[in-house]
Structures are given as C-alpha cells and as structure tokens.
Amino acid sequence: MRWRICSCKAYDKTERASPGLTARRKCILNMDRHLYLLLTIFRPKPIFMRKRLYLLLAFLWMGVCMLSAQTKNVSGRILSAENDEPIAGATVLVKGTSIGVVSDAHGHFTLKVPESATELIVSFIGMETQEVGIKANLTIRLKPANEKLDEVMVVAYGTAKKSSFTGAAEVIKNEQLEKMNVVSVTKALEGTAPGLQVMGGTGQPGSGATVRIRGIGSLSSSSAPLYVLNGVVFDGDISSINPDDIESISVLKDAASAALYGARGANGVIMIQTKKGNAEKSTLSVKAVWGFSSRAIPEYSRIGIKDYYETSWEAYRNALVGTGQSMEKASEYAAANLINRQLGGYNNYNIPADKLIGADGKVDASARLLYHDNWGDALFRTGLKQDYMLSMSGGSDKTTYYLSLGWLDEEGIMTRTDYQRFTARANINSQFTDWFNLEGNMGYTNDKSNQMMQAKGTYAINPFFYSRMIAPIFPIYKRDEQGNYILDSEGNKVFDYGEKRPFNGRTNNLATLIHDAVWNQTDNFNINVTAGTKFLRNFTFKVSGSADILNRRYTKMYNNKFGDAANVGGRGSVEALRIESLTFNQILNFNKELGLHNVSAMVGHESYRYVEKSVFAQRTGFPLEMSNDLVFGAQLEDGSSQTDEHAIEGWFGQVGYDYANRYYISGSYRRDGSSRFYKDSRWGDFWSVGASWRISQEAFMKNAKWMDNLKLKVSYGVQGNDNILDENKDPYYYAWQNFFEPYPNHDFGGVIHSTTGNRDLHWEKNTNFNVGLEFSFLNRIRGEVDYFIRKGEDMLYAVPVPYSTGLPSIVQNAASMDNKGIELQLSFDILKERAFKWTLDLNLTHYKNKLTKLTQEEVWDGTKKWVEGGSIYDFWLMKWAGVDAENGDELWWYKNGDAWEKTNDYSLASKDPKSKQYVGSAIPKVYGGFTNNFSWKGLNLSVFFSYSVGGKMYDSNYQLLMHAGSLGHAWHKDILKRWRNPGDVTDVPRIEKGNRYIAKSSNRFLKDASYLSLRNINLSYTLPAEWSSRVGMSSVKVFVSGDNLVTFTKLKGMDPTQAFSGVSDNTYVPNRVVSVGLNINF
Structure with missing residues (x-):
C-alpha cells in the first residue's frame, strides 16, 4: 500500500467517520509542500524505511496541527x-x-x-x-x-496558623500600624488588642510608651513584656525600629504561646516581624509624610493677673490675722506690702505697688495693665515633622530581598527639643538548594535628640512644672516701670532671672533651654543570620546567631551665667554607654502527616549573653558657652565607670498533634539557668500544655451553615521572671551577692556595704491558665472571648531588716499575687457586599489584681498600701471631710478608737496610719479600643478610639495648683470658689499663706481616670490603577492623618494615660500630630 501525503481521497473515509478532523486535513494539505521538501532532502532508499519515515513525519506534523487546532x-x-x-x-x-x-x-x-x-x-x-x-x-x-482562620502568626521559634493554635495571641498587621504615623511602634499599640494596656509615657520626640500584658507581673521586678525582633530577643531601643519596616506584631499572652521563652516570658511577649521580599513581585516604594504637632492635653485652667493679686492679698491677710492682727489692720497692711514684701516687687500695672490693691483686696479699677508675658507661648511651639521612606523588595525563586532606608526629623512642642533618626534595613533569604537556605536580617539606626534637663518632677529646670506653676505676674524679660523691655548694650532683651522672685529665684526656663543643652546620640545595630537545612523528608535543622549592639553618648552642659552651675563656671558631663547582647540557638524540627494525623516536634538550645559598660565624667569651669566636649572644663568634678554582665542558658522542646484539623494538643518545656541567681538555685523549669477543639468541623455542625468557625481552647503552664530591679527601677544583676559602692574618704579610697546578697533567691514563677472561645458566623461577625488567671508566686521584693544590720532591707522571695480577667474581641462586617464597605472592630479587657501573700502585715508605697487581699495599686489616703462653713478649715476623717470623727488637725488625723482608708484603685474597670473602617472605591476612612472606664488617678499637679498660699505659685481657677466668709458652703477651703495643713494629701485630689481618646483618624485615597499605570506606577495613595487628636477626661489638664501607678507628674505632655503623606509603588 502506498501512502500519498497530498491525496485528499486518502482522507475521505476518515473525514466521514470523524468530521472533527476537517481542520487536520486542511492543515496537512497546506503543509504538504514543506514535507515534500524534507523528504526530498533525506531521500531514504529502502522502501520500508521510506514508509516509516513518511509515517513518522506525518504523525509529528499532525500532532503540531492538532495542538494548534485544539487551543x-x-x-x-x-x-x-x-x-x-x-x-x-x-x-x-x-x-x-x-x-x-x-x-x-x-x-x-x-x-x-x-x-x-x-x-x-x-x-x-x-x-x-x-x-x-x-x-x-x-x-x-x-x-x-476568612483570613482569621488561615492567618499565619509568628510565635515562639516559628509560625502557626490561627486555626490550629492552642494559645492566646493577637496579631497586629502592618495595615493597622501604617495608619498611625508614630515614631515608636509601642505608641501605636494602645487599644489595638485585648489584654494589651499601654501608657503613653512622655511627649519627648523619639520616646516610646510603656506596655503591659494581662495586668501586673511583679512587685519589684519588671512587668514589661519581652520584645523579640525577627525571632531573636531584642535588647536595643524599641524606638530605633522603623514602624514602616514592620510586617506584623504578634502579642503572646498565655503560657501556651510564651512558655518557650522560659526565664523571660512571664510578662508576655511582643514579637515584631519585619518585611520580606516576594519572589513573584518586585516593588519599589516611596513614602513621604509631612506634619505638625501641638500639645494633645490642654493646660490646667489658671487664674489671671488681676485675680492673682487679689487672691494673694487674701492669703497674706489671712496669715496676718492668724498672727493676732485685727482684720482691719491685716487688710491694710497686706494691701500696702503684698507686692514689695511678698511678690518681689513685681507690679504689672501703671499704679504704684503700695496703691494698686485697696484694703478691700480689690485691684484699683483705674489700673491699666502694662504687660502680660505668657510663659506657655514662649516655651511651647508648633513642632514640624518630616518622615521619608524608600524600600525595595523582590527576588527570584532562589533569593528574595527587602531593603529600606528611612529618615525622620521631628521637632518637639517644647522649644529646643527634637529628634532625628536614620534607619537602614536589609532582609535577605536565599534558597541555595532544595535542602539548604540562608537568611539574614540586618538593621541599623542612628538617632540624635535634643532634650530637656528635666522632663518630670517639681524641678526648677523642668519647663512643664515651671510654666504650669509660675504666677502670671512674672515676666520673661526684664521690664522698666513703664513696662518696656530693658535692653543690653547690643540691643537684646535681658532675661529676668527673678533674683527677688518668691518662685524659683535665679531661674528662667526659656534662658535655660537656650543656654543649657542635653544631647543624646545612639547607634543601634542588630544582625541575625540563620542557616537551615532539610533532611530525611520530615526534619529541618536551623542554626541562628544574632547580635544587638548599642552605643550611646549622653551629654549635659550647664551654662556658666545662671542656675546651679553658675558658681562653678558651668558644668558638663558625658556618659558613654555600650550594650552588647549575643544570642545563639540551634533548633531541630520534625513534621509528619499520616492521613488525618499531623505530628510536630521541636527541640532546641539557646545561649544568651548581655554585657553593659558605661563611663561617666563630669567637669566644671567652662570658659566657652555650649562647649560640647569636656576638654574645655578646667576641673574634674566626678568620674566613674561600671560593667554589668548577665547570661542565660536554656534547653527547650515542644510537641504538637492534631487530628483531622479538628482536635489539637500541644506541650512545651524549657529549662533555663540565669546568672542573676546563686548556682544552687540558678536553674528553673517552665512548661505549658494546651488543647483546642474546632467544634465547627464536627459532623453534627454540618447543618449549621451560618457558623463559619467555632473553636474552644484551653491552656495552662508556668513561666519565669528573673528581671529584678533595684530601688531606682534599673536592672539589678547581682541580687545574690553582697554589693559595695565606692565611698571616697578625702584623699583615700573606700567602699561601703550597700546591699546584702541573698543566695536563697530563686525564680519568680507565673502560673497561667487560659480558656477561650473563638467564633465566626454569617461570614460577617467574628470574635473571641478569653478568661485568664495569672498567679505570681515567690515574688521578689525588699523585706525590711533590723536597723542593727545597717541596711534597710534585703530582697527575698516573699510574696504572691493574682491577676484574673476577661477579654473580648469582636469584628463586624456591617456592609461588605456593595461598593461601600463598613467594618467595626472593638475590644475590651477587665481584670482584677490581688495580693495573696505578704510577709508583712502591710507595706506602704507612697499613696498606696499593700495588704493581703488588696491590689498593689490601691490608694490608701486620708478621707476628706469637706470644709468647715464657719472658719473655712479643711476637714478630714480620723479614727478615734472605734469611732470615725472629723478634725481640722491634719497632724492628729495622719498620726495613726489606721486613719488612712481605702479610697479606690488605679486599675480601670474596663479598657480597650474600637475602630470604624469605611471604604468606597479607592477612598478609605479609619477612625480609632481608645478608652478606659473607671480607675482613679491622684492628680498631684492639681494639688499643687490648689495650694494654701505659696505666693509666687500659680493657682487653679477652682481657687475662686474658695471659702471667704463664715457661712460659705463650698468644697474649697480658705487660703492662708504659710498654712501647712491646707491642700494636704487626701482623696480630695483623687480623680476619676476614665477617658475617651480619639487616637487616630486616617483618610486616604488610592488612585485608580488606570491612572497610575499611565505614569509607570503600580499604585499611588495620598492620605491625611491625625494622631492623639483629643482626649475627653473629667478634669481639664489631667493626663490619665501618664502612668500605670495612677499618680500624675509634671511630664512632657503628649503630642497631637496632624500629617499629610504620599505613598507610591512602582
């Protein structure tokens, strides 16, 4: 039989049998000429070879045509x-x-x-x-x-899916963080997750916030969580981490999630994961933000100049009456001598000082105000902010990378305070073979800041105390009798240092900010390198080494013209600090799937070493102002150096099992040894067990189509805490050793025994129990509720010892404490099926703190008293009994035997400690946050509130402003409601210069600390992809953002987020920041 390639008749039967091959016939006919050429070239001789070759080429060409025809x-x-x-x-x-x-x-x-x-x-x-x-x-x-179910969380030494995790943890994503334009990531955490409590700290540029997880962790040790960066414990400055580099933050709250950190995980763990590259997509991102800041908390309301003179006259007159003078004579004497004898001669009016105030205590109606200097306007300003970020990410199937550079320049709202930060990061991951990979994470930060000499307390050089408490009659610059500025020989205004001023004489805070200086410069470098290998199909082994290196130079320069250092010709000090921490770990993992069974196991070893070295020197006699080096000082006044070291060695392991993605159990164990304890009690054992049940996966739930997820979980375990603090709240590394401090004796050296060590000290233990329920239904509502019990045992605190020892106390394991609470988190997709989308996220936390064991009957800590059954934040104060309507005396309750009576004698009332009563706690009843997110096409609006309900705050700032008559000090406006005449019914007692028993500590100054704060509003618009692609960009987003916009409280001026202890101080107030920005991706 002969095969004719070109013959149409050869296909007739096939065509009729299979009409679908018509296209093939046409293709062959069209390609006949090319096949003929090929056959001509090869010219096979034997006929059988020619037939086979014809057949082979024909079928090959038919295959090509079939592929073409079938796509x-x-x-x-x-x-x-x-x-x-x-x-x-x-x-x-x-x-x-x-x-x-x-x-x-x-x-x-x-x-x-x-x-x-x-x-x-x-x-x-x-x-x-x-x-x-x-x-x-x-x-x-x-x-x-439903991302929550498949969400991958970064947890201790690895990752886990939310659906299979047996512990209590929350994930805060980059999308939430980037809406808040904060310098330190800790300031973006408030209200974002249940169980997470954040106090704002100070408004000093570059400063961070104080964070606690699930209550109070210790009496005298730190309650701060452990920070972990890219899987490694981070000892650097948390503010050195650029928030724009962060991919996610995991908050580990219970033993099942944090027990693997053993010695350091008792107070919870905050795990920060930075961004990585994506092999499927290369991206170049540019972000620019410009903003301005102002004070977020308004100043306390204070009286003006006229009211100040009249109120001061009354306080002076009442003091004179108290010495036995008649009311008439006292009134006349006070009017004639108040300004020149009591107020340093400062007269803001055009009438002579002895004539300005009449015997009735009123300022002459014809008096004209010559000047009124506003210290707040002079010291505060609108701060400007610039923040720029450039990042690149991408890679191939073998290597991915993320590179970034950042620059921040932020001015403080206090004059001469600012912060600059340069950041660089490189995260590279290379998969060299199927079984070996290498990952490196490197970060570098250089920051510089100008700070104040003092930013809290009642120091004369603290501008916040100074501007709040200085009377409105005192000028910033010297004035003549007509109120005109006095100029120096060069025509410059002359500062008024208040040599005769009764308030902080020989000081001027504006001059201090200009002529004194505090510089702080830090270099922070961290690197982590991890090598991993896969073998025997189910095993992986990783070796990791990391280093954190921090170098800080802290310089203070006091001027030689005025202030504390004027008499020594100026003073300068420099402290150089270097911190090195090294961590090495080796981890072996095993994972195996056997049908519906999944088994995982992990064992590891970790070594940690911390070294801190500091050198301090101080000199006096500086001929040049603003010298920035000690070499210009003539006399060495002080010098010292110190080295502290700390080490931890640990072995750990973890196992996990799940069946059918329905039942999960896990267990972990860690054994740690810490150098902070004596060798006989150095090692501690920490462990956890956890289990969860996905009820929604059961067969009996199949008909519940509305239920997306229902999961019950429970965990229990023990964690440790070795982070002992000294009396200054600084880390204490040598609690088991006797400690000696240098004590020079004229020309001879010497030491004194300052602390007695305790070799019996051992770990504080935190026992954690958690039970929780996760749920999701209607693909619209999600939530989680957790109940926790956190028991602290063998807690360390300083127990008093007999005075004969020459020491006040010794640290012992001598207390126990409980924290019990409930957490709730809810998310609602209110509108999701339309172009307009609205989601609501809210969370709340309630917990109670209770001391269950103390070796002493009671322990006093300022305004607090510790007793068994109470909280460490319970206020015990004199109970205020109001004002005597007949004489204006302040009254208190005191215990006379078994009876409670009123008295105006504070010394009698306060003599017996039993007269101090429980008046409230600083711990709020409920705290949390809620966020509304709205989106329509490319427009997005986010509104975030944080709140706290209940709890008390002792407002010592308000107490200072309600003084009895410390002339030269400002008064709060509430002083205008004071008692003046017999029969007056008021809650403000009379004023009287020199009376030490008015405005004393009592629950009169204990305020409701509830607040509602508008933490953030973010409005953004993402341009349509059609627009951005025309100019070669993948996306363009513009936004405007407001942070810390307004806080609603019961008392104007009070900052309820200042401290966990609930006691106010004259700190750097929080900032309100309004900014605009642009984010471009290529």
Whole structure:
C-alpha cells in the first residue's frame, strides 16, 4: 500500500467517520509542500524505511496541527466583590494543568487554554479561591477570605496558623500600624488588642510608651513584656525600629504561646516581624509624610493677673490675722506690702505697688495693665515633622530581598527639643538548594535628640512644672516701670532671672533651654543570620546567631551665667554607654502527616549573653558657652565607670498533634539557668500544655451553615521572671551577692556595704491558665472571648531588716499575687457586599489584681498600701471631710478608737496610719479600643478610639495648683470658689499663706481616670490603577492623618494615660500630630 501525503481521497473515509478532523486535513494539505521538501532532502532508499519515515513525519506534523487546532483564547477581568476595584496580580490557572497567567494592573487577563478545558481556578492572597466555567468575556468577582482562620502568626521559634493554635495571641498587621504615623511602634499599640494596656509615657520626640500584658507581673521586678525582633530577643531601643519596616506584631499572652521563652516570658511577649521580599513581585516604594504637632492635653485652667493679686492679698491677710492682727489692720497692711514684701516687687500695672490693691483686696479699677508675658507661648511651639521612606523588595525563586532606608526629623512642642533618626534595613533569604537556605536580617539606626534637663518632677529646670506653676505676674524679660523691655548694650532683651522672685529665684526656663543643652546620640545595630537545612523528608535543622549592639553618648552642659552651675563656671558631663547582647540557638524540627494525623516536634538550645559598660565624667569651669566636649572644663568634678554582665542558658522542646484539623494538643518545656541567681538555685523549669477543639468541623455542625468557625481552647503552664530591679527601677544583676559602692574618704579610697546578697533567691514563677472561645458566623461577625488567671508566686521584693544590720532591707522571695480577667474581641462586617464597605472592630479587657501573700502585715508605697487581699495599686489616703462653713478649715476623717470623727488637725488625723482608708484603685474597670473602617472605591476612612472606664488617678499637679498660699505659685481657677466668709458652703477651703495643713494629701485630689481618646483618624485615597499605570506606577495613595487628636477626661489638664501607678507628674505632655503623606509603588 502506498501512502500519498497530498491525496485528499486518502482522507475521505476518515473525514466521514470523524468530521472533527476537517481542520487536520486542511492543515496537512497546506503543509504538504514543506514535507515534500524534507523528504526530498533525506531521500531514504529502502522502501520500508521510506514508509516509516513518511509515517513518522506525518504523525509529528499532525500532532503540531492538532495542538494548534485544539487551543482557544480566554479573556476576562478580575474584580473585588466588595467594591468592584480591579485586582492586579491574581493567579488564573487552567484546572488540572500548570497553564496559567497573572492579571495585569487593571485586572485583565488573556490565556490560551486547551479546547478540552472547561474550568479555571482563580486565586489571590486574602480572597476566596474560585472555580469558574470557561466562557467568553469573563468577569470574575473574588470575595474576601476568612483570613482569621488561615492567618499565619509568628510565635515562639516559628509560625502557626490561627486555626490550629492552642494559645492566646493577637496579631497586629502592618495595615493597622501604617495608619498611625508614630515614631515608636509601642505608641501605636494602645487599644489595638485585648489584654494589651499601654501608657503613653512622655511627649519627648523619639520616646516610646510603656506596655503591659494581662495586668501586673511583679512587685519589684519588671512587668514589661519581652520584645523579640525577627525571632531573636531584642535588647536595643524599641524606638530605633522603623514602624514602616514592620510586617506584623504578634502579642503572646498565655503560657501556651510564651512558655518557650522560659526565664523571660512571664510578662508576655511582643514579637515584631519585619518585611520580606516576594519572589513573584518586585516593588519599589516611596513614602513621604509631612506634619505638625501641638500639645494633645490642654493646660490646667489658671487664674489671671488681676485675680492673682487679689487672691494673694487674701492669703497674706489671712496669715496676718492668724498672727493676732485685727482684720482691719491685716487688710491694710497686706494691701500696702503684698507686692514689695511678698511678690518681689513685681507690679504689672501703671499704679504704684503700695496703691494698686485697696484694703478691700480689690485691684484699683483705674489700673491699666502694662504687660502680660505668657510663659506657655514662649516655651511651647508648633513642632514640624518630616518622615521619608524608600524600600525595595523582590527576588527570584532562589533569593528574595527587602531593603529600606528611612529618615525622620521631628521637632518637639517644647522649644529646643527634637529628634532625628536614620534607619537602614536589609532582609535577605536565599534558597541555595532544595535542602539548604540562608537568611539574614540586618538593621541599623542612628538617632540624635535634643532634650530637656528635666522632663518630670517639681524641678526648677523642668519647663512643664515651671510654666504650669509660675504666677502670671512674672515676666520673661526684664521690664522698666513703664513696662518696656530693658535692653543690653547690643540691643537684646535681658532675661529676668527673678533674683527677688518668691518662685524659683535665679531661674528662667526659656534662658535655660537656650543656654543649657542635653544631647543624646545612639547607634543601634542588630544582625541575625540563620542557616537551615532539610533532611530525611520530615526534619529541618536551623542554626541562628544574632547580635544587638548599642552605643550611646549622653551629654549635659550647664551654662556658666545662671542656675546651679553658675558658681562653678558651668558644668558638663558625658556618659558613654555600650550594650552588647549575643544570642545563639540551634533548633531541630520534625513534621509528619499520616492521613488525618499531623505530628510536630521541636527541640532546641539557646545561649544568651548581655554585657553593659558605661563611663561617666563630669567637669566644671567652662570658659566657652555650649562647649560640647569636656576638654574645655578646667576641673574634674566626678568620674566613674561600671560593667554589668548577665547570661542565660536554656534547653527547650515542644510537641504538637492534631487530628483531622479538628482536635489539637500541644506541650512545651524549657529549662533555663540565669546568672542573676546563686548556682544552687540558678536553674528553673517552665512548661505549658494546651488543647483546642474546632467544634465547627464536627459532623453534627454540618447543618449549621451560618457558623463559619467555632473553636474552644484551653491552656495552662508556668513561666519565669528573673528581671529584678533595684530601688531606682534599673536592672539589678547581682541580687545574690553582697554589693559595695565606692565611698571616697578625702584623699583615700573606700567602699561601703550597700546591699546584702541573698543566695536563697530563686525564680519568680507565673502560673497561667487560659480558656477561650473563638467564633465566626454569617461570614460577617467574628470574635473571641478569653478568661485568664495569672498567679505570681515567690515574688521578689525588699523585706525590711533590723536597723542593727545597717541596711534597710534585703530582697527575698516573699510574696504572691493574682491577676484574673476577661477579654473580648469582636469584628463586624456591617456592609461588605456593595461598593461601600463598613467594618467595626472593638475590644475590651477587665481584670482584677490581688495580693495573696505578704510577709508583712502591710507595706506602704507612697499613696498606696499593700495588704493581703488588696491590689498593689490601691490608694490608701486620708478621707476628706469637706470644709468647715464657719472658719473655712479643711476637714478630714480620723479614727478615734472605734469611732470615725472629723478634725481640722491634719497632724492628729495622719498620726495613726489606721486613719488612712481605702479610697479606690488605679486599675480601670474596663479598657480597650474600637475602630470604624469605611471604604468606597479607592477612598478609605479609619477612625480609632481608645478608652478606659473607671480607675482613679491622684492628680498631684492639681494639688499643687490648689495650694494654701505659696505666693509666687500659680493657682487653679477652682481657687475662686474658695471659702471667704463664715457661712460659705463650698468644697474649697480658705487660703492662708504659710498654712501647712491646707491642700494636704487626701482623696480630695483623687480623680476619676476614665477617658475617651480619639487616637487616630486616617483618610486616604488610592488612585485608580488606570491612572497610575499611565505614569509607570503600580499604585499611588495620598492620605491625611491625625494622631492623639483629643482626649475627653473629667478634669481639664489631667493626663490619665501618664502612668500605670495612677499618680500624675509634671511630664512632657503628649503630642497631637496632624500629617499629610504620599505613598507610591512602582
């Protein structure tokens, strides 16, 4: 039989049998000429070889034609089901094959698919994967996935899915952090997660906040959580981490999640994970933010100049009456001598000082005010802020990278305070082979700041105390009798240092800020390198080494013209600090799936070493102002150096098991040894067990279609705390050793025995129990409720010892304490199916603190008293009994035997400690936060509030402003409601210069600390992809943001977020920041 390639008749029967081959026939006919040429070239001689060759080439060519004939083009567009915005980068795969494409910036795709293909699989991160039938001009709308179930959390020494995790943890994503333009990430945490309590700290540029997790962790040790950066304990300055580099933050709250950190995990763990590269996408990002800041907490309301003179006259007159003078004579004497004898001769009016105030205590109605200097306006300013960020990420299937550079320049609201920060980060991950990878994370920060000499307390050089408490009659610059400025020989205003001023004489805070200086410069470098290998299919082994290195130079320069250092010709000091911490660990992991069974195990070892070295020197006699080096000082006044070292060695392991993605159990164990304890009690054992049950996966829940997820979890375990603090709240590394301090004796050296060591000291232990329920239903409502019990045992605190020892106390394991509470988190997708989307997230926490064991009957700590059954933040104060309407005396309750009586004798009332009563606690009843997110097309609005309900705050600032008559000090406006005449009914007692028993400590100054704070508003607009792609950009977002905008409290001026202890101080007030920004991705 002869085969004719070109013959149409040869295909007649086949064609009739299979009409679908018509295209093949035409293809062969069209290609006949090319085959003929090929056959002519080869010219096979034997006929059988020629036949075989003909057949082979024919079938090959038919195969090519069949492929061409059996493919078709499919095109379409992928949109978000929520707002119809295009989705760029979505993956489109032909089901059952590896054929696929990725959607472009406008969501469009075109794909050649086999003729037999019927379905496509469309997927995108954060969206539900869909299978769709193939047809012309597809429009595919992807719905958001239930991310909480599949959310991968960074946990101790690894990662875990939210759905399988047995512990209590929260994840704060980059999307939440980037809305708040904060310098330190700790200031972005308030109200973001249940169980997380944040106090704002100070408004000093570059400063961070104080964080606690699930209550109070210790009496005398630190209650601060452990910070972990990219899997390694971080000892650097938390403010050195650029928030824009952060991918996510995991807050580990119970034993099941944090026990693997053993010695350091008792107070919870905050795990910070920085961004990584994406092999599928290369991105260049530019972010620029410009803003301005002002004080977020308004100043206390104070009386003006006229009221001040009249109030001062009354206080002076009442003091004179107290010496036995008649009311008439006292009134006249006070009027004639108040300004010149009591107020340093400062007269703001055009009438002579002895004539300004009449015997009735009123300022002459004809008097004209010559000047009124506002110290607040002079000391405070509107601070400017600039923040720039450049980052690159991408990679290949072998190596991914993330690189970034950041620059921040922030002015403080206090004159001459600022902060600059340069950051650089490089995160690189290389998969060299299928079984070996190497990962490196490197970060560097250089920051500089100008600070104040004092930013808290009642120091004359603290501008916040000074500007609040100085009377309004005192000028900033010297004035003549007509109120004109006095100028020096060069025509400059002359500062008034108040040589005769009764308030902080020989000081001027504006001059101090100009002529004195505090510089702080820090270099912070951290690096972590991890090598990992896979072997025997189910095993991985990782070796990691990391280093944190911090170098800080802290310089203080006091001027030689005025103030404390004027008599020594100026004073300068420099402290150089270097901190090195090294961590090495080796971790072996095992994972195995056996049908419906999943088993995992991990064992590891870790070594940690911490070294802190400091050198301090101080000199006097500086001929040049603002010298920034001690070499210019003539006399060495002080010098010292110190080295502290600390080490921890640990072995740990963890096992996990789950069945059918329904039942989960886990267990962990760690054994740590700490150099802070004597060798016989150095080692501690810490462990946890946890279990969870996904009820929604059970067969009996199949008909509950409305229930997306229902999970019950429980955990229990023991964690440790070795972070002992000294009386100054600084780390104490030598509690088991006797401690000696230098004590020079004229020209001879010497030491004194300052602390007695205790070799019996051992670990504080925190026993943690947690039970929780996670739920999600209607694909719209999600939530979690947790109940926890945290028991602290063998807690360290200083127990008093007999005076004969020559020491006040010795540290012992002598107390126990409980924290019990409940946490609730809810999320609502109120509107999600339309272009307009509205979500609401809220959380709340309630907990109680209780001392369950003390070796002493009671322990006093300022305004607090510790007793068994009470809290460490319970206020015990004299109970205020009001004002005597007949004489204006302040009254208190005191215990006379078994009876409670009123008295105006504070010394009698306070003599017996039993007269002090429990009047409230600084711990709030409930605290948390809530966020509303609105979006419409490319427009997004986020409104975030934090709140606290209940709890008390002792407002010592308000107490100072309600003084009895410390002339030269400002008064709060409430002083105008004072008692003046017999029969007056008021809650403000009379004023009387020199009376030590008015405005004494009592619950009169204990205020409700409840607040509602508008922490953040962020409005952003993302340009349509069609617009940005025209100029070569993948996305462009512009935004305006406001942080710390307003805080509503019961008393204007009070900052309820100042301290966990609930006692106010004259600290750097929080800042309100309003900013605009631009974020461009290429």
